[in-house]
Amino acid sequence: MNEILSLTNVTKSFQHKIAVNDVTFTIGKGEVMAILGPNGAGKTTTISMILGLLKPTAGEVQLFNHQPHEKQVREKIGTMLQEVSVMPGLKVREILELIRCYYPEPLAMEELIDLTGLTEQDMKTRAEKLSGGQKRRLSFALALAGNPELVIFDEPTVGMDITSRNRFWQTIHHLADQGKTIIFSTHYLQEADDAADRILLFKDGAVVADGTPAQIKSRISKQSVSFIVDPEISLENLYLHSEIDDIYRKNNRVYVQSNNTDRVLELIFQEKIGARDIQIERGKLEEAFEQLTSSAKEAI
Amino acid sequence: MKTFQMQCKFEIIRVLRNRYFVFWSLVMPILFYYIFTNVVNTNAPDKAEWQAHYLMSMTVFSVMGSSMMTLGIRMVQERSQGWSTFIRITPLSDTVYFAAQMMGQSVIHLLSITIIFIAGALINDVSLTALEWVMSGLWILLGSLPFLAIGTLIGMMKKVETAAGISNVIYMVLAVAGGLWMPLEIMPKMMQSIGKWLPSYNFGNGAWEIVRGNMPEWKNILILIAYLAVFMLLSKYVRRKQEAV
Numbered sequence: 001m002n003e004i005l006s007l008t009n010v011t012k013s014f015q016h017k018i019a020v021n022d023v024t025f026t027i028g029k030g031e032v033m034a035i036l037g038p039n040g041a042g043k044t045t046t047i048s049m050i051l052g053l054l055k056p057t058a059g060e061v062q063l064f065n066h067q068p069h070e071k072q073v074r075e076k077i078g079t080m081l082q083e084v085s086v087m088p089g090l091k092v093r094e095i096l097e098l099i100r101c102y103y104p105e106p107l108a109m110e111e112l113i114d115l116t117g118l119t120e121q122d123m124k125t126r127a128e129k130l131s132g133g134q135k136r137r138l139s140f141a142l143a144l145a146g147n148p149e150l151v152i153f154d155e156p157t158v159g160m161d162i163t164s165r166n167r168f169w170q171t172i173h174h175l176a177d178q179g180k181t182i183i184f185s186t187h188y189l190q191e192a193d194d195a196a197d198r199i200l201l202f203k204d205g206a207v208v209a210d211g212t213p214a215q216i217k218s219r220i221s222k223q224s225v226s227f228i229v230d231p232e233i234s235l236e237n238l239y240l241h242s243e244i245d246d247i248y249r250k251n252n253r254v255y256v257q258s259n260n261t262d263r264v265l266e267l268i269f270q271e272k273i274g275a276r277d278i279q280i281e282r283g284k285l286e287e288a289f290e291q292l293t294s295s296a297k298e299a300i
Numbered sequence: 301m302k303t304f305q306m307q308c309k310f311e312i313i314r315v316l317r318n319r320y321f322v323f324w325s326l327v328m329p330i331l332f333y334y335i336f337t338n339v340v341n342t343n344a345p346d347k348a349e350w351q352a353h354y355l356m357s358m359t360v361f362s363v364m365g366s367s368m369m370t371l372g373i374r375m376v377q378e379r380s381q382g383w384s385t386f387i388r389i390t391p392l393s394d395t396v397y398f399a400a401q402m403m404g405q406s407v408i409h410l411l412s413i414t415i416i417f418i419a420g421a422l423i424n425d426v427s428l429t430a431l432e433w434v435m436s437g438l439w440i441l442l443g444s445l446p447f448l449a450i451g452t453l454i455g456m457m458k459k460v461e462t463a464a465g466i467s468n469v470i471y472m473v474l475a476v477a478g479g480l481w482m483p484l485e486i487m488p489k490m491m492q493s494i495g496k497w498l499p500s501y502n503f504g505n506g507a508w509e510i511v512r513g514n515m516p517e518w519k520n521i522l523i524l525i526a527y528l529a530v531f532m533l534l535s536k537y538v539r540r541k542q543e544a545v
Contacts, residue, residue: 051389052388052389053385053388053389071391071393074389074390074391075391077389079386079389081382081385081386083381083382083385085381085382085383085385085386086381086383087314087378087383088314088374088377088381089313089314089315089317089318090310090313090314094310094313097306098306098307098310099390101302101303101306102303102390102391102392103390103391126317142386146390146391
């Protein structure tokens with residue numbers, strides 16, 4: 001097993017609040033994983049513990065089978081934090097030169113410029129005079145400077161315009177193709193769905209779901225078959241089938257919830273209940289996710 | 301080793317690009333020196349001695365300022381902008397980082413000392429023996445240690461504005477009360493007896509003694525070491541308290 005990162009029963013509590021509660025997961029080489037969840041779900045705290053910036057209250061974090069703060073771990077990871085960090089007084093090129101020399105096998109400067117879209121003008125600008133977008137590009141370049149095997153981004157696209165967002169995800173795909181392991185946090189389901197091949201869903205400091213985007217989506221959005229039927233007809237037979245999760249009536253229509261809508265159609269005809277005007281309803285993904293988000297907000 | 305060299309190099313570049321440093325540590329002391337040895341008539345009995353004395357005062361003033369302000373404010377800046385956090389994730393070790401900061405700072409001090417000494421030699425023909433030049437330069441370089449410790453204390457403050465304000469006040473009070481702007485002898489008795497215990501006076505007095513052909517007094521050395529110890533302990537205590545939260 002090419003295990004890059006493992007968290008075992010990791011808990012972090014601050015004075016009165018448990019920020020991360022008994023989280024366990026592992027990541028293998030080459031995975032692109034999104035840590036998805038609403039604000040306050042414990043995403044940043046989890047990332048801080050992975051980076052060794054915070055110590056878990058209980059449990060263990062291991063990267064490349066070592067502790068997060070060890071030098072050999074640091075040489076293999078790159079990161080972009082939420083807080084934009086700059087070193088005042090130096091030009092972008094000088095900062096990159098300096099950071100590159102911390103690593104045993106840094107990425108070539110040209111490649112770094114190529115990947116991050118830094119312009120010749122950016123390179124000559126002093127860190128304190130950079131615009132928001134330029135700062136983001138610099139942070140991105142700093143994350144990649146050491147040619148890391150594992151790249152960790154905390155809410156990477158916050159404050160990016162559409163063009164830089166697209167460019168960013170393009171680069172991420174490019175890095176993934178090279179076999180790099182990538183972890184990023186986001187509160188947009190869409191982003192996680194587009195970019196990741198695995199989603200870790202966080203809610204109130206705990207992992208509530210872990211799977212491919214398709215699996216996660218099917219979990220949080222239910223599909224159903226709806227139809228009109230004579231109210232006299234009993235639907236009891238339908239209840240006997242285990243594929244069906246729920247049946248309810250709304251606005252004169254019957255809704256049958258299931259992940260396998262094909263099977264539901266088959267059953268409807270099989271039981272000859274006389275259903276008409278049959279429709280297949282796809283649950284609205286964003287709606288379902290927002291529901292999850294808002295309930296988490298109330299809990300804080 | 302390459303990392304250490306690069307780190308030093310860039311630390312030095314950063315200081316030299318800092319306009320406040322250039323103004324407070326180079327322009328101001330040289331300007332003051334010119335004014336108080338040429339424009340204002342101080343009625344000093346021995347003119348050559350006064351010119352050498354005041355050259356030392358201004359060099360001490362310069363190095364004291366960059367120890368406290370340049371170092372301290374930069375530390376606050378790096379922390380408040382998240383740079384320190386980022387550095388913690390890189391493979392750069394704390395030891396190399398700290399050593400490079402101190403080394404960079406020392407090179408900057410050496411540079412300030414050289415420039416101000418040359419300015420003194422050019423403006424007033426201050427002529428000391430080679431040994432006196434070297435000894436006074438070395439004294440100022442080493443004597444800056446307690447002030448670097450004050451710098452790290454200032455560096456623990458949360459906001460750049462507070463750090464800049466407070467360090468400025470401490471700097472000016474220490475400079476005036478320690479006899480760097482005008483000799484302690486012309487101040488009221490009260491001020492004199494307080495001033496003799498300040499780190500700035502003892503820092504300056506070592507250099508003043510050297511240009512008079514003497515050695516720094518033992519008392520100067522001991523007092524500076526005591527201040528260094530106090531500030532280092534204090535800085536350790538504050539750091540521990542901050543980490544506990």
